[in-house]
Amino acid sequence: MFTINIEKACGCFKKSAFENNQSFESKDDALIEAMAMVKTMNEEWCQKHEFLFSEDGEQFQIAVSPRSKAHSGCCGGGHCS
Numbered sequence: 001m002f003t004i005n006i007e008k009a010c011g012c013f014k015k016s017a018f019e020n021n022q023s024f025e026s027k028d029d030a031l032i033e034a035m036a037m038v039k040t041m042n043e044e045w046c047q048k049h050e051f052l053f054s055e056d057g058e059q060f061q062i063a064v065s066p067r068s069k070a071h072s073g074c075c076g077g078g079h080c081s
Helices: 011-015 027-044
Strands: 002-006 022-024 049-056 059-066
Touching: 002 027, 022 027, 027 049, 027 059
Parallel strands: 002 059
Antiparallel strands: 002 022, 049 059
C-alpha cells in the first residue's frame, strides 16, 4: 500500500478537495496523484507556501514551507502585505 501524506495541512489544503493520507494499491497511481497535487498546490493556490515532494519507500511526502520573498512577486517595499 502506497500513501500520500501532507506534512502540514495549510488553510488552502483544508479548503480543497484533496485528502491527506490517501492510500493506493499501485505505486504508479500514488506517484501520479502526488505529482498532480504538488503541481496544483504550487501553481494555483495562494502562493504563501511552497510544496515539495519526496518519496520514502511506500510513503509519498508533500512538505510545506513558506515561500521566500523572491517568489512572492513583492518588491520588498513593505506595501504588499
